[in-house]
Amino acid sequence: MTALEQSRHLATAIPGPRSEELLARKGAAVARGIGNTMPVYASRAFGGIVEDVDGNRLIDLGSGIAVTTVGNASPRVVAAVAEQAQHFTHTCFMVTPYEGYVAVAEALNRLTPGTGEKRSALFNSGSEAVENAVKIARTYTRKQAVVSFDHAYHGRTNLTMALTAKSMPYKHGFGPFAPEVYRAPLSYPFRDAEFGGKELATDGELAARRAITVIDKQVGADNLAAVIIEPIQGEGGFIVPAEGFLRTLLDWCRDNGVVFIADEVQTGFARTGAMFACEHEGIVPDLIVTAKGIAGGMPLSAVTGRAEIMDAPHVGGLGGTYGGNPVACAAALATIETIETDGLVERARQIETLMKDKLGRMQAEDDRIGDVRGRGAMIALELVKPGTTEPDAELTKAVSTAAHRAGVIVLTCGTFGNVLRFLPPLTISDDLLLDGLDVLAEALRTL
Incomplete structure (x- = not known):
């Protein structure tokens, strides 16, 4: 495949017109019970980037729910x-x-x-x-x-x-x-x-x-x-x-x-x-x-x-x-x-250090971040109402939606719906990972 540039880029709003067309086709053809996290349709992916049919390049912090651990379209x-x-x-x-x-x-x-x-x-x-x-x-x-x-x-x-x-x-x-x-x-x-x-x-x-x-x-x-x-x-x-x-x-x-x-x-x-x-x-x-x-x-x-x-x-x-x-x-x-x-076990440890450092500093400044936890490239934020341990599912949904619109794929989870989870591919660059986390931090600040 042609090399896919490893940077975030928004060519259109999210979703773009081609994704809008495919969303309409999906509604007419696919069973309603099959949901989607993001309203975009992928055209190609490589490493830590997913490109959609409208030419938007999205930072992948989900890895297809921990599937493309070695990076999408891994050469071997x-x-x-x-x-x-x-x-x-x-x-x-x-x-x-x-x-x-x-x-x-x-x-x-x-x-x-x-x-x-x-x-x-x-x-x-x-x-x-x-x-x-x-x-x-x-x-x-x-x-x-x-x-x-x-x-x-x-x-x-x-x-x-x-x-x-x-x-x-x-x-x-x-x-x-x-x-x-x-x-x-x-x-x-x-x-x-x-x-x-x-x-x-x-x-x-x-x-x-x-x-x-x-x-x-x-x-x-x-x-x-x-x-x-x-x-x-x-x-x-x-x-x-x-x-x-x-x-x-x-x-x-x-x-x-x-x-x-x-x-x-x-x-x-x-x-x-x-x-x-x-x-x-x-x-x-x-x-x-x-x-x-x-x-x-x-x-x-x-x-x-x-x-x-x-x-x-x-x-x-x-x-x-x-x-x-x-x-x-x-x-x-x-x-x-x-x-x-390629030493990806060690790379997962490096990702943990980078993410916990960044997210830990965010937590110190924001009492809505109740917990930062996980191991390796499996890290989460648990979001709560300010000054409490009460789960805040609405904030979690709003943050993830804002990240999606800015070109970052992030997933939610948790029994109470209040956990943001990060599963980046182990081949992601530090720069790309930090850009994605900056988008998340900005979404939290804005909200």
Whole structure:
């Protein structure tokens, strides 16, 4: 592709006339339930820039929701996809298998936490991988119940909607949901400080004991197949549990024959300044679920874990027509090569330092910024009413809308709708990132 200039540029108002035309076509052709964060239509993208059909160049602080971690149209990914597509685009691994699937499984077994013998299985989406992780855990333990946590997001299929905490827009009107799903309290330091005091906010082990008490009372370990948790919550608000929370949960699971599933769909593949977020606390989950950043924009997901657990389902019990598509596998191998060769784990740490410095200075001058949190290139601002901890969803929406109009793609999240989240590609330049944050600061000042 022709090089795309890495700078913000507004050729028209947002949205421009061509995007307006496409918005009208979408309204007449696409189901109403498919929403859009921004009213613009992309024509091409590269690195940290998305260019729309009207020639506007937008700074990308969303990465397609943590998918284009290695940058959009990453050269190695583009080359790998083109080469594989020339050979064959599909055969179905369950019919006539191919080396790419095996190579991706080998890479995942090597990269994920833990040194024991592992196995992997490939699927299409994060939701599908979560469902399969639960299937595997239930088969292995011969138990049924599953526990997820407050503020969790695990997907939009029936079982993963049950695991997800937030009703609107993910669950509202779509029930009944899968049974034998229970919920426990998360460690949410910013809000735990308000309701449980400083000790609960800073002591992860104490917060875990609170959760374990709920699990024991509501479910009981004898009935519990798995606990599933995002090491850093995504849609729930980029919540980083207090240190020790994950470790204490994992220890309890090991002591009670419960499978510990880490949902690293959003946190995996260098996003948090480690290849996987579990590494920050040195924990080794029984099963780890990955997707999003795994394949540079191609649809692919995986479940990886201890061999004896992964091998529990009978032959033919796992799979799917498209799972581990050969083009997606080629993209995944190129993505992993890019992360390792180009030092993108370290780059994520550099982005964290830059962003937390800038956002921390903004917080010191603005009491509407209640919290700055996250790891690596997964950073968030929680916005509140001045001088309180009361969530301010209206301000959050207004800031994001102002940023969009100024040419910056930024996403919102959180159970209360009051979190601005930043997921820049790891290939973004410092100048581009700082320009995007300056736009955000100006939007906050103006509002």
